[in-house]
Amino acid sequence: MxxxxxxxxxxxxxxxxxxxxxxxxxxxxxxxxxxxxxxxxxxxxxxxxxxxxxxxxxxxxxxxxxxxxxxAAPATPQVTVVQALPKSDRSELAIELMTEAGADAIVPWQAARCVSNWENKAHKAVEKWRTAAKQAARQSRRAYIPDVAELHSTRQLVELVRSAVERGAVVAALHESGAGRFTELPFEGAAEVVLIVGPEGGLDDSEIAQLSEAGARAVLLGPTVLRTSTAAAVALGALGALTPRW
Structure with a gap:
């Protein structure tokens, strides 16, 4: 061992x-x-x-x-998970699961349908996520602790997506109304992937429109609807099998 x-x-x-x-x-x-x-x-x-x-x-x-x-060599492609804020009792679980599954960076997002609201407590909440990421990295014996960014608004997320697409990244917005499938995305040769996970209530039409305009692709992850706290880990597992990460 x-x-x-x-x-x-x-x-x-x-x-x-x-x-x-x-x-x-x-x-x-x-x-x-x-x-x-x-x-x-x-x-x-x-x-x-x-x-x-x-x-x-x-x-x-x-x-x-x-x-x-x-x-240790970093994983390829590098994966950033944009996580809409889960309910408080599942928030740190989401970070633990995605860290153990291999997320390289994590971006908390205040989406329109988030039940949780970090107004006036964003700094403290981000620090909790950073602590959870470090503990999960230790548990899974990772050489790299995921970087946890500051809280992002939808406007900031759209800019993040636009910049990532300009760098050649594949940006996937996981959504039940996606026209394509996650497994059909062009991951081959990609150096960077961004996964966008919406809240329990899902992404609203305005968010889908803005993210799509910036270059994100709305896709189905699988045949079932997943909780926001587990979707990233499932997507990272699929990505590991579809790319050289595993």
Whole structure:
């Protein structure tokens, strides 16, 4: 079994001693009860990985000898998930699932039919998503922690889509009224994919019109209607099979 992954802002060179403290150190030493002699994989969350061995353990701090250091290749194509805000009880679940399924970047979106509203609490809510993404990345032993952007309005999302299309990205708006199928999109050779997931009430006509005008394609993901909290993970799984990501 591969060693557990923990994150440091900067991973030292082989032969050096790394210190894991703060929330990561407390989780490793107190929650996971990792002890001297156990292996740990260190990462900076931006691709660097290092095998290490615990040489000292305290209540909320570990010291580790770095044995090697390498850089993991990023997935291709890179996938950004635009997630309309789910209901509060399913919000972090959506982030956990899409992170474990391989999302490279996450954009929270205040869509018209969102039940949840982040007005006056966007900063705190984004930080919760970032924490959830980091925890899920650790759970799935990822070398890359997904970047979670600030809250986007529909106007900002339209600009994001337009810029992505200009770069050659494939942009898919997952919607039950889509004329085409997700599996029919031209993923071959694409370096970037953007997946747009609407809220529980779905995308409204105005949003579909604006996103389509900017270059997004409204498509059916499958034969059933999925919850907004699970749709991204399902799409990422399909994308893994359709592209070199897997």
């Amino acid at each position: 591969a060693a557990t992954v923990f994150y440091l802002d900067e991973v030292p060179e082989p032969g050096a001693t790394a210190v894991l403290d703060g929330p990561e150190g407390r989780h490793a030493a107190t929650v996971r009860r990792i002890r001297v002699g156990e292996p740990i994989t260190l990462s900076d969350g931006h691709g660097v990985l290092a095998d290490s061995e615990v040489v000292a353990a305290q209540k909320d701090r570990l010291e580790l000898k770095v044995l090697d250091r390498r850089v």
